[in-house]
């Protein structure tokens with residue numbers, strides 16, 4: 001054989017071995033560590049404590065770490081403290097296994113980005129990835145190396161306060177955004193000092209809590225579980241998410257922390273997840289309250305056997321696993337596998353080589369670059385719901401009256417789940433308007449209400465006075481941040497306190513009125529919408545919410561956000577979402593509404609379709625809706641073919657034109673409907689979106705490529721299948737409009 005060939009064979013063998021080296025090397029490291037560990041040290045790795053709750057027990061915690069009884073802490077954010085605790089683990093314990101340190105870095109660590117539902121409204125995964133990367137760099141710089149984010153819970157119920165932390169009602173949007181969060185947090189390597197381990201949560205279907213009441217039961221059947229609630233988690237696992245957190249809810253009577261089918265069959269076998277699973281806060285021992293276990297010992301047994309590797313704070317593992325092992329109710333292999341999963345992520349994080357924080361490094365917290373990115377994210381998160389031409393505010397506005405409890409609310413604009421962001425760094429709308437536009441426009445301010453729940457109207461007179469003496473009024477209303485987030489469900493999602501009256505009074509002044517709603521969820525705001533000349537919806541925008549809003553109002557930035565949730569007219573319509581099944585009697589939207597029903601109407605005279613006599617069928621705004629200062633025209637929808645076979649693609653092209661006078665971005669959305677399936681299929685499903693920037697007057701072709709796999713769904717035979725048949729396709733600016741075409745799948 002020629003020398004050259006021999007050389008090539010040796011060379012390729014070398015590269016193959018290198019390519020595999022990290023994997024083997026990693027597993028070798030895991031096995032080497034495991035082989036040296038005592039049972040108690042193994043169980044110690046499964047035990048996580050919250051440092052803040054135990055601060056007064058510091059010496060005991062240090063002792064327990066040295067004895068190898070703690071594998072992880074959450075809520076330590078002081079780098080000096082982190083180093084002290086890591087030193088206890090590395091140098092004080094027999095095995096020297098570093099701690100993994102977690103924190104809820106949900107939408108920023110110090111530099112706070114819009115709440116995740118607001119980031120989803122950007123329909124811009126790049127901006128989400130960048131924000132997560134900023135959060136990771138800031139968090140890791142103080143020693144946090146694990147975040148309990150992204151939350152991927154699909155929610156179709158604005159009563160549920162935690163939708164603020166998620167990416168909305170649609171599985172495709174949530175999947176794309178979840179992937180962006182994971183990539184942003186984890187970067188190119190978990191070992192980088194600007195990366196942290198992601199934790200996709202809450203597994204699973206937590207957002208379907210009955211009645212939108214947090215922690216409540218869910219009853220999601222298998223098809224819906226796979227076709228909606230699992231979709232974003234699968235994508236995030238494919239993106240390499242390092243960890244996953246189980247949820248508080250019981251689904252169909254099975255608490256998520258003991259759901260072996262989901263944790264072992266789906267997550268491990270089907271998806272090949274090789275990170276580790278952590279419970280939610282005491283979700284293991286809360287199974288006693290669920291009534292699915294008799295005591296903490298049984299809870300520990302069920303959870304470890306179902307596949308929960310690490311227990312957050314409830315200490316049933318450290319307490320009962322030794323005797324469960326002796327009793328043969330838990331095997332050593334089960335414990336070993338849990339430890340393997342945790343060690344693997346600690347190795348990937350590089351914690352054995354670099355466990356300590358370099359406290360000499362200059363701080364990157366609130367870095368200018370970070371604040372800039374937070375401002376852009378806030379700008380792109382704003383959704384323009386109405387504009388009769390008042391926006392952007394023109395030269396004719398010499399005096400602007402700023403009114404409302406959220407115009408100067410530095411704490412509340414940060415939104416929910418803020419542990420480390422500081423309100424002192426918030427730039428509020430009022431401050432930004434004065435600073436950035438105060439030379440052009442006289443800004444006069446009267447909050448009128450001290451906070452969103454305030455019912456004290458004693459300052460209304462002054463607010464009306466200011467409004468009457470101004471050229472336009474900017475009212476910023478909405479929710480204090482405490483009204484959304486965990487355990488903060490609402491039965492009534494209209495504006496709280498005297499905010500509704502405030503808007504009504506301002507309307508009566510006859511002055512041009514811009515209403516900005518700053519909230520953690522969709523609210524029922526039809527009255528306020530009707531009273532306003534323009535309305536921007538602004539999910540709690542974070543640190544730079546003020547400067548972003550100021551530039552939007554004056555046209556330096558143009559609104560481009562789209563609704564990540566359907567907005568109901570009335571709370572009684574909930575759940576209300578675009579991707580619903582058609583039912584056997586779909587609303588025709590010509591139904592008689594309550595005020596038009598004739599007296600003594602015959603029982604069947606109104607027809608028999610699915611709608612509300614007092615609220616009709618339609619939402620106030622559909623998923624994907626959002627206006628711009630410019631206008632966009634869609635034309636010339638073209639398909640590359642009218643029929644595809646399995647594993648073929650169909651190319652969809654449309655011409656988009658900016659027909660207005662502002663350079664702007666439009667989120668072009670692609671929806672599909674499978675007209676007939678072995679199970680009823682949704683009337684629409686988002687299958688693609690693109691943010692397109694166009695100069696005024698410019699037009700561009702926008703193309704999507706749809707494969708037959710994109711049409712697959714989880715069907716009767718408990719597998720993902722594609723079925724031949726007819727499909728409709730829409731391309732447009734929201735889920736209720738667009739150019740339509742048809743194609744078939746052979």
Ligand code: GLC
Pocket residue numbers: 104148201280281486
């Ligand atoms: C909370 C939340 C979870 C959070 C965890 C740690 O109860 O459900 O999202 O990450 O506990 O704070």
